[in-house]
Amino acid sequence: MTDAGPKTATIAGDAGGGAVRRTGRALLDACDVVGGMTLLQWRILRAMIPPTFDYDESLRQLYKVGVLSVGVVVATALFTGAIMVVQTGGYVRSTGTTSLVGWATATAVLTEVGPVLIGLMFSGRVGANNTAELGTMKVTDQLDALRLLGIDPIRYLIVPRFLAMLIMLVLLTCIGDVFALLGGATAGRVVLGIDFRVYWQSVIESHLLDEFLMGLLKGFVFGGAISIVSCYWGLRVEGGAVGVGRAVNNSVVTAAIAIFVTNFVVSVLWS
Amino acid sequence: MTFAAETRNVRKVLSGTPVLDGCDLALEAGRLHGLVGAGSSGKTLVLKTLATLLPPDSGDVVLFGEAADFGDVGRLRTVRARIGMQFQNVALFDFLDVAGNVAFPLVNGDVPVPPGEVASRVESALAAVGLAGAGGLAPHELSGGMQRRVAIARAAVTRAALMVFDDPTGGLDPVTSSRIFGLIADVQAASGSTVVLASHDTDRLARVCHLFHVVDRGRIAFTGTLPDGLAHADPAVRRLLGGDA
Amino acid sequence: MELTAIPRAVGAFVLSAAEPPRAWAVLLSRSARALVRRPPPRDRLLSQMFDIGNRSVVFVAITLGFLGAISVFQGVMQASRVLPDYSMVGATLINVMTREFGPTITALMIATRVGTGIAAEIGSMVVTDQVEAMKVSNTDPVEYLVAPRVLACLVMTFVLTVFAVLVAVAAGALVGYLRFQIGFATFFSMRLVDWADLWEGLVKCAAYGVAIPVIAAESGFRASGGSEGVGWATTRSVVNASFAVIFMDFIIASVIYLVTG
Numbered sequence: 029m030t031d032a033g034p035k036t037a038t039i040a041g042d043a044g045g046g047a048v049r050r051t052g053r054a055l056l057d058a059c060d061v062v063g064g065m066t067l068l069q070w071r072i073l074r075a076m077i078p079p080t081f082d083y084d085e086s087l088r089q090l091y092k093v094g095v096l097s098v099g100v101v102v103a104t105a106l107f108t109g110a111i112m113v114v115q116t117g118g119y120v121r122s123t124g125t126t127s128l129v130g131w132a133t134a135t136a137v138l139t140e141v142g143p144v145l146i147g148l149m150f151s152g153r154v155g156a157n158n159t160a161e162l163g164t165m166k167v168t169d170q171l172d173a174l175r176l177l178g179i180d181p182i183r184y185l186i187v188p189r190f191l192a193m194l195i196m197l198v199l200l201t202c203i204g205d206v207f208a209l210l211g212g213a214t215a216g217r218v219v220l221g222i223d224f225r226v227y228w229q230s231v232i233e234s235h236l237l238d239e240f241l242m243g244l245l246k247g248f249v250f251g252g253a254i255s256i257v258s259c260y261w262g263l264r265v266e267g268g269a270v271g272v273g274r275a276v277n278n279s280v281v282t283a284a285i286a287i288f289v290t291n292f293v294v295s296v297l298w299s
Numbered sequence: 300m301t302f303a304a305e306t307r308n309v310r311k312v313l314s315g316t317p318v319l320d321g322c323d324l325a326l327e328a329g330r331l332h333g334l335v336g337a338g339s340s341g342k343t344l345v346l347k348t349l350a351t352l353l354p355p356d357s358g359d360v361v362l363f364g365e366a367a368d369f370g371d372v373g374r375l376r377t378v379r380a381r382i383g384m385q386f387q388n389v390a391l392f393d394f395l396d397v398a399g400n401v402a403f404p405l406v407n408g409d410v411p412v413p414p415g416e417v418a419s420r421v422e423s424a425l426a427a428v429g430l431a432g433a434g435g436l437a438p439h440e441l442s443g444g445m446q447r448r449v450a451i452a453r454a455a456v457t458r459a460a461l462m463v464f465d466d467p468t469g470g471l472d473p474v475t476s477s478r479i480f481g482l483i484a485d486v487q488a489a490s491g492s493t494v495v496l497a498s499h500d501t502d503r504l505a506r507v508c509h510l511f512h513v514v515d516r517g518r519i520a521f522t523g524t525l526p527d528g529l530a531h532a533d534p535a536v537r538r539l540l541g542g543d544a
Numbered sequence: 545m546e547l548t549a550i551p552r553a554v555g556a557f558v559l560s561a562a563e564p565p566r567a568w569a570v571l572l573s574r575s576a577r578a579l580v581r582r583p584p585p586r587d588r589l590l591s592q593m594f595d596i597g598n599r600s601v602v603f604v605a606i607t608l609g610f611l612g613a614i615s616v617f618q619g620v621m622q623a624s625r626v627l628p629d630y631s632m633v634g635a636t637l638i639n640v641m642t643r644e645f646g647p648t649i650t651a652l653m654i655a656t657r658v659g660t661g662i663a664a665e666i667g668s669m670v671v672t673d674q675v676e677a678m679k680v681s682n683t684d685p686v687e688y689l690v691a692p693r694v695l696a697c698l699v700m701t702f703v704l705t706v707f708a709v710l711v712a713v714a715a716g717a718l719v720g721y722l723r724f725q726i727g728f729a730t731f732f733s734m735r736l737v738d739w740a741d742l743w744e745g746l747v748k749c750a751a752y753g754v755a756i757p758v759i760a761a762e763s764g765f766r767a768s769g770g771s772e773g774v775g776w777a778t779t780r781s782v783v784n785a786s787f788a789v790i791f792m793d794f795i796i797a798s799v800i801y802l803v804t805g
Binding site: 096099100107110111114140148149152159163203276277280281296 | 614657668776
């Protein structure tokens with residue numbers, strides 16, 4: 029704890045002249061973070077060869093990451109689909125065409141809205157939790173205790189989390205897609221008065237396999253991004269309870285940026 | 300004998316475990332009281348109950364001759380205006396500097412002290428704990444001992460009639476501990492307030508405290524002077540007061 | 545177990561989701577009363593607005609910028625399947641951004657950036673006894689900590705949303721122009737935006753702006769037991785606040801649709 033203490037910037041603190049310095053500092057910080065994450069990614073990949081990660085810890089992580097976030101993903105997906113259908117309401121009302129609602133909803137949900145919103149919720153539920161957990165282990169010296177026992181924390185703690193998030197976000201996106209379409213059907217029936225048959229016919233006839241697969245790819249990419257981001261911030265925690273809170277904040281913010289940026293990249297590259 | 304603060308047959312259950320179980324603590328006015336007990340015996344909870352921060356499940360908290368009414372926020376405020384407390388976790392506000400922390404009870408209390416007077420009272424409170432001129436520092440820039448001293452200054456700055464100090468020397472070195480106990484004794488002597496001081500450090504408590512209270516499993520096992528306590532029939536009381544069992 | 549896991553998880557989620565709203569309502573009414581009875585001092589309010597607003601600008605600009613860009617990209621891709629007429633892409637984007645994605649995604653970002661911040665801050669104050677110290681100094685933590693944040697967040701949600709819509713539309717226009725040769729004059733068309741859309745956006749902003757700080761603060765107050773408790777409180781805050789935003793979005797959109805019908 030020397031000059032790099034907690035950030036206590038104030039409004040009046042550095043007016044004039046400080047703007048350039050602040051921007052420079054922010055850019056350097058950003059480079060530091062991106063570099064650190066790249067390095068962590070590299071260390072994770074190296075630790076996976078040979079693949080001798082802890083089996084029990086991996087199963088535990090798969091359960092925690094996957095099963096325990098099913099509830100929040102399903103609830104989010106139901107409402108997301110419903111919102112998309114309600115949003116088409118104005119169009120349906122002015123033109124009287126109900127046959128396009130299923131297509132519009134399914135396209136939006138499968139390609140963009142579904143993966144992004146599920147990714148954001150996953151980051152809040154799993155990513156934030158992961159940062160807090162690793163951070164608490166760090167501030168209570170549990171990571172050093174592992175090292176002292178000759179156990180590599182990356183191999184033992186991080187690799188199982190990385191794999192679990194990678195796999196589980198793909199599966200959760202799958203489940204989420206289904207529930208989003210269900211939510212859309214329900215909202216279409218209740219709010220817009222569209223027959224279930226018309227809606228599902230429109231969904232099925234749109235032939236959206238391509239879109240669906242792109243959504244799953246996004247889930248894969250987001251899962252990787254969220255795991256790296258959340259582990260990175262968790263391992264970097266310093267300074268007790270305050271530090272853990274701040275790390276969780278940084279983790280979800282960075283994960284959101286990563287989601288929107290990689291979402292753009294995947295979409296553009298896919299087409 | 301008048302009591303400044305009492306808990307009468309207080310019971311409190313937290314997550315299924317009775318943590319205070321018929322606790323009767325009576326603090327004689329104008330004296331310096333030492334509160335000792337093993338870890339997790341309920342010292343902090345007794346003190347928080349006394350400071351009206353923890354409503355008991357049953358029993359009464361009597362402060363300055365009047366039973367505290369935990370449902371009446373207005374009356375609670377008048378009572379709290381006469382209490383100062385230093386917390387086990389130090390609890391300095393990290394969004395304020397040292398002076399801001401010490402000034403907090405003066406500025407945000409029910410009867411705000413005039414601004415001109417705040418500065419001088421903060422400065423004299425800081426000087427009393429040997430931190431004159433440190434007002435502009437942030438809490439995280441201070442060492443553990445200095446943080447405790449700031450917390451003591453904050454607890455004492457309103458010249459409260461009842462001052463509560465929860466483990467003011469936890470984790471500190473012997474020299475700093477002696478100084479802090481001395482400071483608290485000075486504060487008590489100067490103000491004539493009722494002061495209660497919880498600590499594990501019976502040797503140093505013995506040098507400053509007038510009366511002792513032993514907490515054991517959520518109740519008060521002994522109240523009285525140190526020689527009486529060391530001659531007590533219960534070996535647990537003798538052990539907790541630093542005597543042989 | 546595999547078959548019952550999903551309904552059980554949903555049930556647990558619903559149950560755990562049913563309890564907090566009461567606590568939110570209590571906290572909301574207490575901070576509203578505090579705001580009316582004793583408005584927070586100007587400097588505390590301004591520093592909160594700075595914390596909430598200015599420090600979210602870059603984050604909101606990045607996320608919503610990419611959202612606007614990808615919306616145009618996908619919009620054109622889908623439109624080109626039907627007929628290659630891109631003249632409505634800009635107008636549609638502006639419409640959707642005004643009443644739906646602008647307020648909602650910005651609010652999700654505020655819940656992420658600001659909500660976790662509030663929960664972490666109040667959570668660490670709870671576990672280090674700072675909140676108790678406040679009470680013993682006769683200061684109401686709700687009045688001192690929550691009320692200014694609610695007011696500041698309400699104001700800054702409007703400001704950030706307007707800013708976010710501008711950034712998203714600008715980024716979208718750029719993609720439209722560079723990749724698909726849609727002229728700016730065609731793109732920046734307000735003909736699909738009417739007063740109802742504007743009102744929908746504003747109502748959503750107001751609802752999110754109040755809900756996020758209240759939910760985050762409530763999570764913070766529930767923290768207990770060291771750094772683990774703070775981590776738990778922050779996690780809980782992101783999930784609850786984000787879900788509340790999505791839920792309110794659906795309710796508000798549905799009500800407006802049914803009322804205007």
